[in-house]
Amino acid sequence: MNLLLLKLTLIPTIVALVTLAIRKWGGKIGGLIGSMPWVAGAILLFFILEQGKAFGIQSIQGSMTGIMALITFCLSYAIFARKFTWLPTLLIAYVLYTLTAVVFDYLRLNLMLSYVLVLSYVVLTLYLFPSPTAPPADGRRLPFDIPIRMGVATLFVLIITGLAHVLGPNWSGILTPFPILTSVLAIFSHTLQGSNAAIVTLRGLVMGLLGFTTFLYLQAHWLPEFSVATSFGMAVVINAFINVVVGKIW
Template identity: 75%
Template structure:
């Protein structure tokens, strides 16, 4: 299949699935589902198809930096959402995301150290996540909200993969977990259901990063020796198992 056609069909389908999952199973489980490698996985796959397997493997280290920045985004958005509307909350969270990414990238950590730092940061962030006060407001839906989400996410993937050769593997990796899907989930839950729904969704997403991060680290070790199908398949199963366990204890 043509890669452009794959991008234009796969990503919108993923966004629609995650949105419908949240509506069916609630914000916490929806956040866990949203943390699966629905967007970052295909982006890594497109890196490999378009730039080569070595490029994709090198990008994983940068992606770890992006995940640390994503954790800071989720925590800060949850905190600010209690007092602010979605506009200033999003802007402040993006600033914190960017600052975190720049600092972590400057440290030039190796993959295993980055992995340990991400896992520790997830647990620490969950410890300090705000506690929802009361129940989420009754759900409202904007007309055409799913198509809007689909278009925004697809444009992001097209831009990141299109600029990969210019950005190089490190910055391409850093931008891979950029909170585009997370922002969509946060904005819609914040504006339509209130801060409590947003906190619950983002907490579920951060909890799911335990599995998502493991998925990426496994790619660094599996891709050099196995096919893409085997590497992604094994890592996806491990990711799912971790998320199932996390949903029980988190």
């Protein structure tokens, strides 16, 4: 199948299904589902198909930096969502995301240390995360909101994968967990249901990053030994298992 056609069909389908999952099961479960490697895993797959397996493996170190920045995005959006509307909240969260990415990229930590730091940061963030002051409000739905979400997420993926050969594996990896789906979910939850809904959804996403980070970490070790399908398949099962456990603990 043509890769462009795959991008134009796979990514919007993922966004639509995650959106429907949130509507059916609520922010926490929806956030856990949304944190699975649907978009970032697809981006890694496109890196491998377009730039080669070595490029994809090298990008994983950068992805750890990107996850650190993503956690900062989620925490900062949740904190400022109570004070501001979605646009200033999003801009503040993007600024803090960028600062985190730049700092950790400068430190150039090895993969194992980065993995441990990300897991520690997730746990710390869950303890610092603001609690909703009330149950999320029953939200109105904008006309064509699912197609809008699908279009925004697909555009981001096309840009990131299209620039991969220019950015190189490190910055391509950093941008792999860029809050594409996260931003879409946060904005729509915040706008349609209020800050409490955004907080619940983002907390669920952060919870799911324990499994998602493990998924990417395992790719660095398994992709050299196994086919892409086998490596991704085994890691997705482990990712899902971790999400189930985390969902019961928190």
